[in-house]
Amino acid sequence: MLKRAPALFSSLIATTTLMFYNGVFAKAGDDSEVGGGLGQLNMPQGVTDVSEAAFEVHMLMMWICTVIGVIVFGFMFYVMYAHRKSRGVEAANFHEHLGVEIAWTVVPALILIGMAIPATSALLKVYDTDNPDIDIKVTGYQWKWQYEHLGAGIKYMSEMRTSQDEIWGREPKGEHYLREVTQPLVIPANKKVRFLITGNDVIHSWWVPDFGVKRDAVPGLFTAAWARVEKPGLYVGECTELCGKGHAFMPVVVEVKEEADYNIWLTEKKEEAAVYASTIGKQWSHAELMEKGEKVYQISCAGCHQPSGDGIAGVFPAVNGSAIVNGPADGHIGILINGVAGSAMQSFADQLSEVDIAAVIHYKRHSWGNNVGDLIQPADVLNFKNAQ
């Protein structure tokens, strides 16, 4: 069997390569269904100009490489077969030929120039961010996204909804495992939307494959991208820059709505915010605060400080038994509003409403081993903010 190794070798290569190309060149589905499984081999074509341009240069490159590969390796396999010593051939002794050397320098160079032209025009599309109809500010947080509709005065957090139980296998995994969020980004169809992307803490990267948009969310600087989507629907993406332990758990979900629906949604969102604002002045009871606080804690804090409140030694301090948590309310509010500079403890002033902040603080002061016994009201938080 080993004698026939070369033959085996070539057929193996041939099958692997065939498998690869058969799969990849099969036309990818153009709807945004989840897809997957063994049949999902190629890049999705996506739904925007940019994603289509990317797809096209991708296919072009793949074809060019295939053709070159077939020629080069075809020749190589022929040599491997025909010029075996076991067939009794004598080795030649030539070792130079200027002509072919020049040819195989120049020809690839020409091919590359041929590739560079479509590659350039595709890239120009990516950078065409001028004259948008709508601006969305996207901010990456450890480990969630915040979306702000610039000019419309709306912003909200978008966090993964999949439960820890599903992740740790204590519950069966749902169909949308790791691909579901509390509140997707909503944008209108047929409008040029510009995304201004930045990071709050570390670098994240905002990727929606179907839009052909992937831009790093660099703290302190913006990057820009754009999309004009015709087809309403849900589009799912990921965070693609390593951003810490929750990197795999901050999906991007975008909901594209018809313009009319989008406008309705906008108004509703604004009203909601107004209603919410009115509850700031209200007096909240212990039970209400505890209930709301627990929810907020599980979503926003438990990732670091752990559901048990005990933190992770050396990385995230325990809030159970912490002097700050059990100390004067202002100290605790201050940490949430301002964060702790230079640490993972970010400022939540922009992420959580006053009600949420009050509730979570109250919850922490009355959970696990903590029992301070006071009531924290949203108004306290508001006063603290105003006093700053």
Next chain:
Amino acid sequence: MASEGTYYVPEQSKLPIFCAAAMGVMAFGAASWVIEGGDPFIFLCGLALMTVVMWQWWSLVIDENMQGLADEQLKHSYVLGMLWFIFSEVMFFAAFFGALFYVRFFVNAWIGGEASFGMFDNTPTDAAVANNELLWTGYERQWPVMETPDQAVNGESALFKGPDRSMSLPLWEYPVSQWLSKLYTLLPWLPLWNTVILLTSSFTVHVAHNGLKAGDRAVFLRYLGITVMLGFLFLGLQVAEYYEAYAHYGLTLESGIYGTTFFMLTGFHGAHVTLGTVMLLIQLVRGMKGQFSQDDQFGFEAASWYWHFVDVVWLGLFLVVYIFG
């Protein structure tokens, strides 16, 4: 290429592994030192071991040389070793010069909402505009950065506060007439004197070398001595400058990117001057012991190349940090 004789391949030696161990201890010690609440004990142990090893190692090499074991070919290996070492040092500085270049010409513009170079057109990118409108409102492109982006937004409560005064003296901003009248301000300007000192020292070390080659021991020792003194003088002035910066200019490591690049570039240069001065000092001692001859002087030559390298780096610094800073 090899010559006829046999190349000297040294016997087994205990020095390298102790040297490696010293580096390991120093690395571990330095890390535990910088961590909050750490202390320098382990690092100092490593340093002590390193000093002993280095001392022994160089003594050994000098000994071997005195015994005539080092032939021309081996010496050429040393020459190559030193030259490529200096090249690696050049690349180390290149990283910091590159960083300065990048923040100064690109980042600074982008945060200030401007186009970086405007090679193709001068309209700032969307991202740059957004930087300035949404993140660093009020920051204006400037070099040196006297008011950090942080300050522009947060004012007094900013973490990074720019310096009160910069170290540079931008003469080229003035028309010729004023430029002339500005010249007198140069007199108390320390960096200029440091430049003069280093250039002179490069010259004196060269004279010393010529003296050595001509077999004039007196010239050699005298000028090498002067070089070493100039080295110390430079360091003294540098310390004075740093003192000024911290005490009166508000210029510190923490004062934003200007302080950062200023101290990192001049600081690493200073560290190299220190090393170079020590190297020359050792050569001076060796010279006084009469260890060099007209055609055998590698130790001194290596130190003098290093010195010239340090000098060239300073010229670069003088230009980009002080003059055009």
Next chain:
Amino acid sequence: MAHGPAKGLGRWLFTTNHKDIGTLYLLFSFAMFLLGGAFAMIIRAELFQPGMQLIEPEFFIQMTTMHGLVMVFGAIMPAFVGLANWMIPLMIGAPDMALPRMNNLSFWILPFAFAILVSTLFMEGGGPNFGWTFYAPLSTTYAPDSVNYFIFSMHIMGASSIMGSINIIATVMNMRAPGMTYMKMPLFVWTWLITAFLLVAVMPVLAGAVTMMLMDINFGTSFFNAAGGGDPVLFQHVFWFFGHPEVYIIILPAFGVVSQIIPTYSRKPLFGYSSMVYATAAIAFLSFVVWAHHMFTVGMPIAGELYFMYATMLIAVPTGVKVFNWITTMYRGALTYETPMLFSIAFVILFTFGGFTGLMLSVAAADIQYHDTYFVVAHFHYVMVAGAVFSGTAAVYYWLPKWCGRMYDETMGKVQFWVAFIAFNITFMPQHFLGLAGMPRRYSDYGLQFTDWNMVSSVGAFLYGGAQLLLLYNIVRTVKYGQLIDDPKVWEGAIGLEWLVPTPAPYHTFVKPPVIKEGAVGAEEWLIDETPSYASYKTVTDAG
């Protein structure tokens, strides 16, 4: 000087002999390869199924990081330095490396550096958790304290590399036997000379990058902080100015190895020797000016993006020249397929495949879709595993008989090759599909749609791990029980000075340099004019 090695442990601790140091490097790198491989096995085991099964996400990232660091800095680079130590003096007719004591120092730094690096895994807060590319601010503001140990261990590792490379440069420039002109040096020597140059040029830049990190973390500077006027992306520029040449540092010596092996089993001189040299130099030069192709998504201005795209594409030209030369060397040769040849042929094919995906990545608009997905992971494992690891394995099979005077078992060698070859493709081919379908890298968990190919990949990885254990077995068996041989030439078609010294290679070779005759490179007639003297001592294996 002409006596043998010292007895006992001291031989290894205090040695100045290039062969001993080469052996040390090779052993160390193999140990690190197993360690890095073990980390990879943990990664693949966790990714076998969606959901967190075995480890915490935090630990997963530490594994990814350590796997990359250990493989690149601990396994591949030292492996090739080991080969350089063993072979360069033999190939150019030198008695040893130019600076033998410094050579020992370069090696012994590594165990200390890696002890520090690996010990971080046991520290409070865990080890490095920011990827082998350690982007700021994740690696600065948000890193555990152990990052300081990481920084200093990188520093001394870099010092080791720089000293090792200076030694190689000095050896090649200064120690060639009379008549061994530059354009007569075997290609392995050439590729290493150029690699050493790359190392001396970029390791200090890496040192600069970690130094900036150190300052930002502990001393309040703001290199990577926009609030102070710096920029996190600055880190990436500095890192990749080192990082891109680094990947050619990994592959150029591999090119050298393959350029030695293919002519041997083709029984025909290497085709296009001088164009091989120029192509290597061209690749090295280009490697300095393409770094930002790793940063197509950071939002560079379009002019920068276009420039880096074009420059990167250009690298295909000199690399293509190499591939074509190898194939033409085989053309009209008399080919046999011993294990080293099989690995080399697989290298040519799979490396080219990886090169093609590299070229696809270089197209900025398409890279938007590929970047930071498993497509990139697949790309670099094709060039680094099927490239560097395969060629390293080929080199070991090829030179092992010369080193220890014993022949490996050809059947076992072939078995190992086929297991490795097949398992490799099962592991990494599916990662292309995963990447294109949208699976990001450095993910400790993934959506259900990626399950199937991940399972396939994991199974392949375990199999591939098995192939490495087989390699270990083959080596140990050969060194202990392999058939004794004493033919200096070992391989019928082998040409070069290393094949003129006795087998196993004596402890000291070329005490007096040989003199090389005029004649065409790679032809047997040019080899030697004046027989050199070897020390009479043979290695321990033979004596005992």
